[in-house]
Amino acid sequence: MSQGGVSSPSLSRSDQAQDEASQAKRPRALNADRVHDVSAPGQPLLLLPFVQPTPPLQPPTALSQTYYPTDAYQRKAIKGAYPKAKKVKRADTPLVLGTPGPLLTRPPNVRHQTHKTMERKLRAIRGPEVTYDPAAESRLADFIMNFEFVNTNPLRKGVVPVSEEFNAGCTCVGACNPEICLCLSKEEDESNTNIVPYRRAPDDPHMMVLKPEFLTRKAMIYECSDRCGCNAGCWNRVVQNGRTVRLEIFYTGDRGFGLRSPDRIRAGQFIDCYTGEVITTAAADLREAAHTAHGASYLFSLDFLNGQYEDYEEDSNDDDDDGDEATESGCKYVIDGRNFGGPTRFINHSCNPNCRMIPVSRNHADRDLYDLAFFALREIPPYTELTFDYNPGSEGGGGGIVKGAKIDPSAVQCLCGEANCRGQLWPNQRKKGVAVR
């Protein structure tokens, strides 16, 4: 400008005015006097034409439009993400005072929703209906919100069943012959005879029940399978055909929920299986550590064939010890009925139980995966609470110990109320799958 050098040949008045304005705006230059001299009146002003400074040329970056131009689709998406706010003149909106809408008049019926969820989940249980005592309704609905009924045991990470192709069935035709059927296990004495678990109920030839002698022994039930020559109506298929009695969940008061049946249950009758997630022992250890502080354990070890029952072997005075079969590897899998399970997870402990849990297998090749089935130890009248012994192997199990003897501080008081009550139980301990009474 004034300090520039190039003189402008013609300078209009407006240019002059503009120049003066810009002079005014300009911070005072160091040589303000000289500026004043140059723009003295009567003298032509020395001005440079105003040139927009060109921005330095940016090299295109990875995010530049050169390489990634915004396409129509993106423009549309951006527009959709930031829609233009609709201008509303609030002052013009009339205030309507009247009856509020349905959301405000009727509070959302949470009870109704949880009730419907409970009904739906109970209906999804396979077999005869599972109901609940009306007095237990709200408690059960709350519980079931965080519980899933399962009809088969979901196998979790690390649990691998032995393939069916390794299973061997029997060669019987039609219905199995109890004397020669290859599915049945054999007595371990010299007789080597088949152990036949079932017989016909005395009052119902169509119903198979456990033989009374089987109810008191330590043995696994081997049922027939698809690989057998017999037909689906074979007498040695009971547990696999599922539950035949109705069940009712009720609230016991001091012992939480309980289970009973509106039907009469015969001695030796199959009731239902204990279902739950099948997890590895390592996973069970973690779950146990997390839950022990919060009460009952729903873990049952599938350790029947793993030599975990030495104490029972001694008790039964078996000459022919099956030590060669027992492995010291311990138990591989555990069933956890805490969050996924069947109605049987509600069966409470009793020191004088009316049910027993017995392992049932259909795949001889798989020593680690089998069912845990509840059978009635005696005739159970309708609406009698179903119970079993959580710790049949514990001191005095079944036989009863002197009340109050050797009280374990980690144990809690047993509330079964039976005459032979041991007085204590260990609800937060992992249960052995099955043991004989």
Ligand SMILES: [Zn+2]
């Ligand atoms: Zn059969």
Ligand SMILES: [Zn+2]
């Ligand atoms: Zn057979």
Ligand SMILES: [Zn+2]
């Ligand atoms: Zn068979």
